[in-house]
Amino acid sequence: xxxxxxxxxxxxxxxxxxxxxxxxxxxxxxxxxxxxxxxxxxxxxxxxxxxxxxxxxxxxxxxxxxxxxxxxxxxxxxxxxxxxxxxxxxxxxxxxx
Amino acid sequence: xxxxxxxxxxxxxxxxxxxxxxxxxxxxxxxxxxxxxxxxxxxxxxxxxxxxxxxxxxxxxxxxxxxxxxxxxxxxxxxxxxxxxxxxxxxxxxxxx
Numbered sequence: 001x002x003x004x005x006x007x008x009x010x011x012x013x014x015x016x017x018x019x020x021x022x023x024x025x026x027x028x029x030x031x032x033x034x035x036x037x038x039x040x041x042x043x044x045x046x047x048x049x050x051x052x053x054x055x056x057x058x059x060x061x062x063x064x065x066x067x068x069x070x071x072x073x074x075x076x077x078x079x080x081x082x083x084x085x086x087x088x089x090x091x092x093x094x095x096x097x
Numbered sequence: 098x099x100x101x102x103x104x105x106x107x108x109x110x111x112x113x114x115x116x117x118x119x120x121x122x123x124x125x126x127x128x129x130x131x132x133x134x135x136x137x138x139x140x141x142x143x144x145x146x147x148x149x150x151x152x153x154x155x156x157x158x159x160x161x162x163x164x165x166x167x168x169x170x171x172x173x174x175x176x177x178x179x180x181x182x183x184x185x186x187x188x189x190x191x192x193x194x
Contacts, residue, residue: 007139011145014132014135015152017132018133019159021125022129022156022159022160022178023163024121024125025122025125025129026160026163027163028118028122029174030167032115032122033170034168035111035114035115038111042107042108048104055112062116063119063120063123066123067123070127070128071127072127080126
């Protein structure tokens with residue numbers, strides 16, 4: 001015998017968690033872009049190559065492994081990273097003028 | 098007089114931080130999708146409407162505000178959320194069969 005749950009109450013509880021996760025994501029993203037901005041400035045100042053294919057390959061491989069371990073779809077993790085990196089490259093181009 | 102930094106050392110330091118932020122992002126995303134999976138199952142079980150425009154509008158507004166406060170581009174925050182929600186909807190359709 002199971003007691004029936006109130007689906008709307010349950011939904012509100014899930015959404016409260018989702019809102020917390022989203023706030024965490026936004027804040028970590030903000031900090032990540034702060035750091036990639038520093039990378040962009042450093043690369044511009046010392047004329048370092050804007051992209052580093054070996055580094056990028058290693059990053060994707062590592063994130064796919066982390067995703068698998070945490071039961072996130074590795075394909076999605078890779079698409080997500082591509083999405084973020086596209087934005088970073090856009091910022092770096094602005095820094096280089 | 099400023100002492101010159103080693104740009105490659107500095108770059109490695111920045112990258113170590115970026116790798117930590119990425120691991121955090123992947124783990125929070127994994128947990129967020131775990132939660133939206135529960136939402137999808139709940140909605141399917143109780144035949145709740147799959148989308149909730151008022152909720153989605155409030156979410157975007159809140160995330161734009163959080164982004165602004167943490168100096169993340171609010172436009173990017175919104176695009177990011179659209180990207181995540183698209184994946185959630187894809188999952189929910191699979192749950193509903």
